[in-house]
Amino acid sequence: MSQPILEAQNLVKRFGDVIAVAGVDIALYSGECLGLLGENGAGKTTTIEMLENLQDPSEGEVRYKGAPLPSNFAERIGVMFQATALPDKLTVLETLTLFRSLYPSAASLDELIARCDLGDLLGQEPKTLSGGQRQRVLLALALVNQPEILFLDEPTAGLDPSARRRLWEIVKQLRAEGVAILLTTHYMEEAELLCDRIAIMQSGRVVNQGRTHELLSRYTQERIVELPRRVMSQLPEGTQYSEQGDWLEIVVPDLNVALGRWLDAGIDLRQMTIRAVSLEDVFLMHFSDQAAEAGDE
Amino acid sequence: MNSLWLSQCWALMRSRVLEMLRDRATLMWNLVFPVFLIVSFAFAFDGQRARFTIVAPQQFDLMTGGWYEFLHNSLIRVDWQDEPLESLDKLAKHQVDMIVDPLGNAYWINQNSANAYLLEKVLLQIMGPNQGLVRHRLEGEPIRYVDWVFPGIIGLNLMFSALWGVGYALVRYRRNGVLKRLQATGTSASVFMFAQLGARLGLLLVMVTVLFIGLDWVFEFPVVGSFGTLLLVYLAGACAMLALGLLLAASTQSEELASGLINFISWPLVLLSEIWFSLEGAHPLVAGLKQASPLWHMIDAARAVMYDAATLTDVLPQLGYVIGFAVVVMALGAKLFKWR
Numbered sequence: 213m214s215q216p217i218l219e220a221q222n223l224v225k226r227f228g229d230v231i232a233v234a235g236v237d238i239a240l241y242s243g244e245c246l247g248l249l250g251e252n253g254a255g256k257t258t259t260i261e262m263l264e265n266l267q268d269p270s271e272g273e274v275r276y277k278g279a280p281l282p283s284n285f286a287e288r289i290g291v292m293f294q295a296t297a298l299p300d301k302l303t304v305l306e307t308l309t310l311f312r313s314l315y316p317s318a319a320s321l322d323e324l325i326a327r328c329d330l331g332d333l334l335g336q337e338p339k340t341l342s343g344g345q346r347q348r349v350l351l352a353l354a355l356v357n358q359p360e361i362l363f364l365d366e367p368t369a370g371l372d373p374s375a376r377r378r379l380w381e382i383v384k385q386l387r388a389e390g391v392a393i394l395l396t397t398h399y400m401e402e403a404e405l406l407c408d409r410i411a412i413m414q415s416g417r418v419v420n421q422g423r424t425h426e427l428l429s430r431y432t433q434e435r436i437v438e439l440p441r442r443v444m445s446q447l448p449e450g451t452q453y454s455e456q457g458d459w460l461e462i463v464v465p466d467l468n469v470a471l472g473r474w475l476d477a478g479i480d481l482r483q484m485t486i487r488a489v490s491l492e493d494v495f496l497m498h499f500s501d502q503a504a505e506a507g508d509e
Numbered sequence: 510m511n512s513l514w515l516s517q518c519w520a521l522m523r524s525r526v527l528e529m530l531r532d533r534a535t536l537m538w539n540l541v542f543p544v545f546l547i548v549s550f551a552f553a554f555d556g557q558r559a560r561f562t563i564v565a566p567q568q569f570d571l572m573t574g575g576w577y578e579f580l581h582n583s584l585i586r587v588d589w590q591d592e593p594l595e596s597l598d599k600l601a602k603h604q605v606d607m608i609v610d611p612l613g614n615a616y617w618i619n620q621n622s623a624n625a626y627l628l629e630k631v632l633l634q635i636m637g638p639n640q641g642l643v644r645h646r647l648e649g650e651p652i653r654y655v656d657w658v659f660p661g662i663i664g665l666n667l668m669f670s671a672l673w674g675v676g677y678a679l680v681r682y683r684r685n686g687v688l689k690r691l692q693a694t695g696t697s698a699s700v701f702m703f704a705q706l707g708a709r710l711g712l713l714l715v716m717v718t719v720l721f722i723g724l725d726w727v728f729e730f731p732v733v734g735s736f737g738t739l740l741l742v743y744l745a746g747a748c749a750m751l752a753l754g755l756l757l758a759a760s761t762q763s764e765e766l767a768s769g770l771i772n773f774i775s776w777p778l779v780l781l782s783e784i785w786f787s788l789e790g791a792h793p794l795v796a797g798l799k800q801a802s803p804l805w806h807m808i809d810a811a812r813a814v815m816y817d818a819a820t821l822t823d824v825l826p827q828l829g830y831v832i833g834f835a836v837v838v839m840a841l842g843a844k845l846f847k848w849r
Binding site for chain 2: 266296
């Protein structure tokens with residue numbers, strides 16, 4: 213693999229006695245989208261802010277193309293924060309113009325407007341924008357300097373499905389153009405669709421990392437079976453399941469074997485549903501394993 | 510200072526001015542509030558003072574005779590001074606009605622003052638003819654309360670606009686993440702602060718000019734000094750108040766704390782800066798504290814320029830203090846400034 217455009221080496225961040233990030237190693241390559249996943253409080257945002265050079269690490273280093281971060285690093289990155297307000301009284305056009313003026317070279321206004329579909333919004337102030345429109349403006353602001361690296365911190369949080377899909381299309385296009393993208397999201401469907409690689413963070417550490425399809429391929433044999441809760445007492449001893457409302461979710465390594473045992477036990481399978489393992493299942497399985505291990509200890 | 514610095518600064522300044530101009534309610538309040546105050550004071554203190562005021566020397570306090578009878582009168586308030594002739598300016602502005610020197614058998618009056626005319630009649634009646642009284646006359650138009658309070662109201666408006674316009678606005682931007690977003694562009698803190706201060710300063714000076722011209726047109730203030738010097742005084746004062754706003758907001762995280770700090774700083778400044786009334790004769794501690802207030806120095810210098818024709822050289826000490834205050838406080842604010 214070529215040299216990463218951005219690399220974190222043993223990043224640590226302490227706030228007093230609290231360790232928010234406890235030694236993170238991450239590499240990001242041009243033209244790829246890396247998903248940084250984890251529960252709330254896992255240290256994703258602090259990690260990203262150190263990568264963005266907005267916070268100094270307590271230990272470790274961030275390197276750009278193999279060298280320490282240049283003084284004009286901010287000119288090479290685009291940032292879309294999790295929750296950012298736009299200047300109250302400026303129109304979308306004025307805000308774009310302001311941000312373009314803050315960089316030595318900038319994308320053309322027409323290109324930004326077309327890419328983020330802002331044509332109808334240019335004269336509007338932030339208070340009149342919908343959630344999806346606001347996110348598109350924030351994405352346009354992240355792109356005004358034609359960044360090589362784009363940081364997207366939960367870009368589609370709270371958006372309706374169609375607005376999310378519109379943003380995904382823009383992100384896919386940017387990735388195809390060679391932009392390196394670091395994405396955090398709580399939507400596993402989004403991560404599965406957009407990310408080439410996934411890093412899962414827990415308690416300030418990256419606990420699982422790999423290509424998205426590799427993570428999923430570890431579970432190619434497995435299937436997720438959902439059965440009604442009423443069959444719980446009939447399940448053979450030792451069957452692992454998780455309760456999801458009125459349903460039981462069971463990860464089965466070999467579907468044929470499992471079905472045979474359940475039929476032998478006289479379980480009514482007429483309401484059973486079967487699906488492949490998704491990234492969300494991997495994510496949840498990972499955290500339930502961790503919780504179980506912690507419980508054992 | 511390179512071209513990117515200038516372009517960033519200009520862009521931020523322009524945006525801030527646009528935001529301020531579009532915040533119509535605040536803008537109108539900044540213009541209407543001082544007009545409301547001035548008009549109110551003009552009506553409230555329109556009448557003449559009910560009592561006659563005479564300045565007399567301290568050592569005459571125990572003296573008897575015609576002068577005693579003249580001065581010990583319930584209609585007359587006597588301001589006993591070590592150096593009565595230092596009040597000649599006040600006599601010229603009708604702020605006192607007569608100055609007397611019983612030992613020298615002399616008195617001073619303003620020949621344009623009706624009160625002085627009446628007092629002189631009473632004095633001559635009491636003293637009787639052939640007393641060898643020496644009369645000194647001078648001329649001068651009266652200073653109304655509204656004239657006196659006007660420079661203070663302008664100063665007050667400058668102070669509140671600067672503290673809230675820069676201080677509160679910065680904290681709000683910090684809270685809602687706009688500052689963090691700007692930090693991510695690589696814009697330096699110095700560019701950002703310079704732009705904020707520049708934008709507000711420009712707007713403040715335009716507002717002061719509009720207020721000044723508008724109110725002067727209505728009330729015809731007897732301004733005798735240089736408008737250029739006056740503008741310099743207000744410019745320096747505005748810089749000091751903006752610097753104070755920046756310091757208060759430098760690392761404050763919440764709008765509630767920012768409001769508390771602004772009130773905590775502004776109200777003592779208001780009370781100590783002789784905006785509404787003179788602190789002459791106040792406790793020495795108050796007089797000492799007054800000297801520390803940049804607002805007082807600005808207002809005092811503005812009054813001196815407007816009504817005493819003070820020159821730039823005359824107000825240099827006040828200007829020096831105000832500019833020094835602005836530089837020190839701005840440096841401190843810049844050092845403490847945090848994007849988040």
